[in-house]
Amino acid sequence: MKKIFLLVFFLGGWLYGQDLTMDLDYEVTYEVPQPRKGTSDTLTVYMTKDGRYLLTEENILGDQMGRDVFKDPSIDFSQSSSLLMLDTQEMMIYMNLKVAKNNLFFKMDLMNFIPVDTSNPMNEELELITEKLDQGATINGVSYDTYSVYPNNEPDKPMLMTVDTKKPVNNNNIFAKFFEIMMNKTASTGQINYDIPEGLIVQLELGNNVLIRAIETKKISKKITLSHNFSIEE
Numbered sequence: 001m002k003k004i005f006l007l008v009f010f011l012g013g014w015l016y017g018q019d020l021t022m023d024l025d026y027e028v029t030y031e032v033p034q035p036r037k038g039t040s041d042t043l044t045v046y047m048t049k050d051g052r053y054l055l056t057e058e059n060i061l062g063d064q065m066g067r068d069v070f071k072d073p074s075i076d077f078s079q080s081s082s083l084l085m086l087d088t089q090e091m092m093i094y095m096n097l098k099v100a101k102n103n104l105f106f107k108m109d110l111m112n113f114i115p116v117d118t119s120n121p122m123n124e125e126l127e128l129i130t131e132k133l134d135q136g137a138t139i140n141g142v143s144y145d146t147y148s149v150y151p152n153n154e155p156d157k158p159m160l161m162t163v164d165t166k167k168p169v170n171n172n173n174i175f176a177k178f179f180e181i182m183m184n185k186t187a188s189t190g191q192i193n194y195d196i197p198e199g200l201i202v203q204l205e206l207g208n209n210v211l212i213r214a215i216e217t218k219k220i221s222k223k224i225t226l227s228h229n230f231s232i233e234e
Contacts, residue, residue: 020094020226021223021224021226022048023048023221023224024046024047024055025047025219026046026049026167026217026218026219027044027045027216027217028044028202028216028217028218029045029217030044030213031212032212033209033211042215043056043212044056044057051088051169051170051171051172051173053088054085054086054174055083055085056083056084057081057082059082070100075099076100077099080100081098082095083095085224085226086110089173091109091111092107092108093108093110094106094107094226095107111184114181114185115185116185118186122183122186122188122189122190123190124190125191127152127194128152128194128195128196129150129155130148130195130196132146132147133146133147133148137202139162139202139203139214140214144164144203145163145165145197145199146160146161147160147197149197157206157207159205160203160206161196161197161201161204162202162203163199163200164202167199168198168199169198169200171196172195172196172198175194175196179192179194200214201214202214202217
């Protein structure tokens with residue numbers, strides 16, 4: 001983690017003088033089961049309906065990064081906080097980290113932090129099949145459409161995706177660059193064809209295990225402006 005953080009400083013680049021503004025459309029809080037611990041975590045995510053920007057105020061990386069950088073034993077790291085935003089079109093991560101009186105703001109290219117593995121390249125055409133199930137899912141007393149999504153060469157390993165179609169989100173935009181990075185990092189020459197259902201994702205299941213489940217969703221109107229810090233207007 002320490003090496004990653006130093007790379008962020010030297011290669012990520014500071015954003016002073018650079019402004020980026022976006023209007024967030026949804027707030028969703030997910031329950032994330034931890035089967036090994038027998039517990040569940042929660043994660044609140046804000047997003048734009050075009051699927052480009054995802055933001056969380058959860059202190060996912062802030063505590064560990066703070067401990068790697070600041071060695072003063074008197075610092076109360078329990079009070080550290082961070083804002084983390086992903087631009088799914090540019091695959092850039094923006095982060096604002098606050099530890100005691102320290103406030104760090106940086107960006108990094110996600111492409112640079114994903115390891116290369118060329119041992120099993122995909123050199124053929126792959127299609128993700130999407131099928132709407134007759135029986136949807138009921139979450140918090142509300143019924144939603146559920147889709148089975150699986151690669152054409154592994155039809156017995158579907159992911160069940162439940163979406164709220166009343167809250168449109170372009171999920172193709174969210175996943176497109178991830179697929180592209182996966183192909184590049186494995187030196188694959190094939191092609192992935194897909195059409196992921198539109199709508200706010202409220203549940204994902206794989207192999208009878210719930211990966212995430214929405215426990216609360218909201219339509220919101222928040223403007224985020226990035227310069228050398230985050231400014232949130234409601």
